[in-house]
Amino acid sequence: MNIGIIGAGQIGSALAVRLTSLGHTVYIANSRGTETLTDLAQKTGATAVTAQEAAQRGTDLIVVTIPLENIPKLPKDLLANVPAEVPVIDTSNYYPMLRDGHIPELETGDLTESGWVQQHLGRPLVKVFNNIFAAHLENNGKPAGTPGRIALPVASDDAAAKQKVMALVEELGFDALDGGTMRESWRQQPGGPIYCNDLPADQVEHHLASLGTERTEAQHAEFLANHNAAEKHMEAQGIKLK
Template sequence: MNIGIIGAGHIGSALAGRLTSLGHSVYIANSRGPETLQDLARKTGATPVTTEEAAQRGTDLIVVTIPLKKIPDLPKDLFKDVPAETPIIDTSNYYPMLRDGQLPELETGDLTESGWVQQHLGRPVVKVFNNILADHLAQPGKPAGTPGRVALPVASDDAAAKRKVMQLVEELGYDAIDAGTLRESWRQQPGGPIYCNDLPADKLREQLASLGTERTPEQHAGFLANQAKQEQAMAAQGIKL
């Protein structure tokens, strides 16, 4: 496939290396220009391009993996010439203390993180790759049927796009689990039991079922509180995003 990656941070770089190793053509962009991505190109085999070129050349799949607060800064017409059937993956996570500042719609729970992204992009998105550590994502996955194979939740309102993305997740060596609609993607956000815990398929399904589908105010508050504690711990360790 021809895959465009917008964002060359930890997740974008990890995906670039994995996808090129599987034979896909990867076009990767960052906010500073393709000339700053030469080292990454040598390491991964991805082709450095501009943000606009990543959208244009990612004819089969596009990954948007930039800090959440930067989503509104993307060109408003970035996807105007991208075919409607091209899936757009969103990997974002909300880190209000360490990076993003407070976003009112996410603080109140009116929107999920990817719901907020979808509104800004004006295109349906598929939520995946947000709840696995980039260091883990950079390593080869495991063949189907391998005990302990990590499972990744995939959420979207676009059924066809979700199916295509789930096939890619399987190709990368993970069990792809249908995690419902974008409204239900709160279950894989930071602060919850699914986030960065590398669960196998049976345990992931159990967690999804135990959380339910409609987020309660108590669940929203609990996720935010858990995430705040995690961000405080990361800050104490000097971790920066």
């Protein structure tokens, strides 16, 4: 496939490594210019391009994997000429303390994180790869049927795009599980039991079922509190996301 990746951070770089190793053609962009991607291109075999070129040349799949705070800075017409049948993946996570500042719609629970991104980009998205560490995404894929294989939920309002992305998740070495609609993607956001815990399919399915589909105020408050504590712990360890 021809795959465009917009964002050359940890997740974008990990995907570039894995996807090129599987024989896919990858075009990768960042916000600083193609000249800053020379080393990554040499390491991964991906081609360094601009964000607009990544959107144009990713004719089979596009991945948007940039900090939430930078989503509004993307060109307004970035995906204007991308055919509707091309899945667009969003890997966003909200880190208000360490990176993104406070986004009111995400504080109140009116929108999921990728639902907010979806509004900005103006088309249905697929939420996946947000709840796994980049190093694990790059190195911990296993053949189908391997005991303990990590399962990743895939959420979207576009059923056809979801199926295409689920097939790619399987190809990368993970069990792909239907995470429901974009409105239900809160279940895989930070602060919840599925986030970055590398769980097998039966445990992910259990958590998806036990959480339900409609987020309650109590659940939203619990996720935010858990994530706030995690951010404070990261800050105390000197971890920086900028």
